[in-house]
Amino acid sequence: xxxxxxxxxxxxxxxxxxxxxxxxxxxxxxxxxxxxxxxxxxxxxxxxxxxxxxxxxxxxxxxxxxxxxxxxxxxxxxxxxxxxxxxxxxxxxxxxxxxxxxxxxxxxxxxxxxxxxxxxxxxxxxxxxxxxxxxxxxxxxxxxxxxxxxxxxxxxxxxxxxxxxxxxxxxxxxxxxxxxxxxxxxxxxxxxxxxxxxxxxxxxxxxxxxxxxxxxxxxxxxxxxxxxxxxxxxxxxxxxxxxxxxxxxxxxxxxxxxxxxxxxxxxxxxxxxxxxxxxxxxxxxxxxxxxxxxxxxxxxxxxxxxxxxxxxxxxxxxxxxxxxxxxxxxxxxxxxxxxxxxxxxxxxxxxxxxxxxxxxxxxxxxxxxxxxxxxxxxxxxxxxxxxxxxxxxxxxxxxxxxxxxxxxxxxxxxxxxxxxxxxxxxxxxxxx
Numbered sequence: 001x002x003x004x005x006x007x008x009x010x011x012x013x014x015x016x017x018x019x020x021x022x023x024x025x026x027x028x029x030x031x032x033x034x035x036x037x038x039x040x041x042x043x044x045x046x047x048x049x050x051x052x053x054x055x056x057x058x059x060x061x062x063x064x065x066x067x068x069x070x071x072x073x074x075x076x077x078x079x080x081x082x083x084x085x086x087x088x089x090x091x092x093x094x095x096x097x098x099x100x101x102x103x104x105x106x107x108x109x110x111x112x113x114x115x116x117x118x119x120x121x122x123x124x125x126x127x128x129x130x131x132x133x134x135x136x137x138x139x140x141x142x143x144x145x146x147x148x149x150x151x152x153x154x155x156x157x158x159x160x161x162x163x164x165x166x167x168x169x170x171x172x173x174x175x176x177x178x179x180x181x182x183x184x185x186x187x188x189x190x191x192x193x194x195x196x197x198x199x200x201x202x203x204x205x206x207x208x209x210x211x212x213x214x215x216x217x218x219x220x221x222x223x224x225x226x227x228x229x230x231x232x233x234x235x236x237x238x239x240x241x242x243x244x245x246x247x248x249x250x251x252x253x254x255x256x257x258x259x260x261x262x263x264x265x266x267x268x269x270x271x272x273x274x275x276x277x278x279x280x281x282x283x284x285x286x287x288x289x290x291x292x293x294x295x296x297x298x299x300x301x302x303x304x305x306x307x308x309x310x311x312x313x314x315x316x317x318x319x320x321x322x323x324x325x326x327x328x329x330x331x332x333x334x335x336x337x338x339x340x341x342x343x344x345x346x347x348x349x350x351x352x353x354x355x356x357x358x359x360x361x362x363x364x365x366x367x368x369x370x371x372x373x374x375x376x377x378x379x380x381x382x383x384x385x386x387x388x389x390x391x392x393x394x395x396x397x398x399x400x401x402x403x404x405x406x407x408x409x410x411x412x413x414x415x416x417x418x419x420x421x422x423x424x425x426x427x428x429x430x431x432x
Contacts, residue, residue: 029117030062032087033125034070039111046132048104049140054079055096056128058113060087068115072097074107082114104136138165173200208239225251265292281374290372296322298368298378305382309359313382316351320368320376326350328369334362359386 034056042053056070066089069082083095101107112127135144139153145165149157156170162179163169169179174188180200186193187202197207204214209223219227224241226234235257236243236250243250248262254271255261261271266280272292278285281295299319307313317329333345333354345354356362362382369375 028062028064028066029115029119029121030060030064030066030089031120031122031125032066032068032085032113032115033059033061033122034111034113034128035059035125036128036130038092039128039130041132045144046101046134047137047142047144048101048134049137050100050142052099052101053096054099054109054111055094056083056111056113057092057094058085058087059092060089061122062120063089065089066115066117068113070095071110071112071114072099073110073112074099085113101134104134106131106133136165139167171200174202209241222250224249266294290370290374293370293372293374294323295374296320296326296368296370296376298366298376300366300378300380303380305364305380306385307356307382308385308387309357310355312353312355314351314353315364315366315380317366317368317378318350320350320366322368322370324371326368327371330367330369332365332367356382356384359384 038057038059040055042055043050046052054072056072058068058070060066066087068085068087070085071082072079079099080097083097085093085095087093099109109130109132110127111130114126115121135146137144137148138151139148141148141153145151150161151158151164152161152167154161154167154170158164161170162172166179169181171180171186172178172183173180173186174183176183176188180186184192184194185196186199187196189196189202189205191205193199196205197210198204198212198214201214204216206215207213207218208215208221209218211218211220211223215221221228221238222241224231226236226238228238231238231243231250234250241249242253244253244255244257244259244262246253246259246262248256250256253262254264258271261273263272264270264275265272265278266275268275268280272278276284277288278291279288279294281288283291283295285291297320298317299321300315300317301319305313315331317331320326320329329348329350329352331347331349331352331354333347333356347354354364362384364380364382365377366380367375367377
């Protein structure tokens with residue numbers, strides 16, 4: 001009983017509230033209006049494929065709060081869906097839709113406000129129409145075709161594109177109006193593209209080596225790097241890039257008609273497969289740590305040096321050679337006497353200097369290493385003199401020579417005959 005009374009009381013209160021809500025104007029009637037100035041666009045440049053936002057502001061011309069919808073359409077087709085509005089008395093409400101033109105041309109857009117209750121509405125101010133021109137933008141890159149250097153965005157400039165607004169086509173080799181991608185016979189020579197190795201050249205159909213030169217005019221028919229006439233001289237097949245079918249092109253095969261050989265690393269006319277010393281470094285393959293890599297060659301421009309004790313000598317091994325480059329230069333210096341302390345002296349680098357402190361016949365040994373650890377050694381002779389001792393010896397010899405001349409002179413004067421001396425004196429007196 002109490003519950004029934006309470007429910008009835010709540011229902012009555014809800015009814016009063018709803019009646020009050022309705023009387024306040026939620027479902028009231030009045031005039032909702034649109035004007036051309038209250039419709040605008042997000043851009044002044046309209047391109048096909050680009051989003052254009054259309055705004056509309058509905059004006060409530062009544063003293064009541066009004067509800068309604070705004071409908072946007074183009075060519076009779078509604079854009080998106082009706083947009084609901086709730087405009088307070090004497091105020092406006094704004095809504096928008098996004099429109100993406102699917103093509104270019106001139107379109108009439110219709111924007112219409114539709115009140116929920118049209119009893120007091122003025123239908124003469126409910127609709128606005130606007131005409132817009134949408135410009136062509138074939139590749140949808142935001143650049144109108146009139147300004148776009150590549151209208152269809154296929155990477156081929158318009159002036160070189162036989163189909164400048166068709167993305168899938170750019171060439172028409174036979175000029176039949178059908179693009180090469182769709183044309184089954186691009187050059188219209190009667191041979192289908194699937195069988196034509198030069199599908200865009202109506203003069204030829206065969207190109208064995210795929211170098212874009214027709215077989216009829218190709219001087220290297222098989223594309224092996226050898227001219228057809230040279231292959232005749234070599235005895236190879238001008239139409240087969242690998243005559244002996246050993247996996248090496250004829251131009252790279254030292255033995256192009258011998259299927260068991262194709263390389264000769266040391267150029268000794270013996271193929272590597274049969275050569276016991278492949279790299280020709282005089283080391284048998286079975287003990288050669290790098291059988292395909294010749295050992296380096298140590299070299300220096302001078303073989304004999306002459307210097308004095310304490311004089312700096314420059315040794316330059318830059319002339320040493322190796323196919324892959326010298327990795328290390330090692331120099332040892334000493335004399336022919338193994339007891340000489342200078343044997344412990346060493347240096348590294350292509351160009352080094354050394355000073356010998358003892359005279360005699362000295363040696364400089366250069367050893368070069370390649371990246372595989374192979375080496376070559378060169379011994380250089382150095383004659384070292386003690387210039388101080390030589391100067392003293394020369395001075396002593398000169399003094400001995402002068403003394404000898406002096407003694408000879410004195411001896412000659414003493415042993416001259418007396419008559420000869422008098423005759424010379426009388427001759428001298430007669431001249432006076």
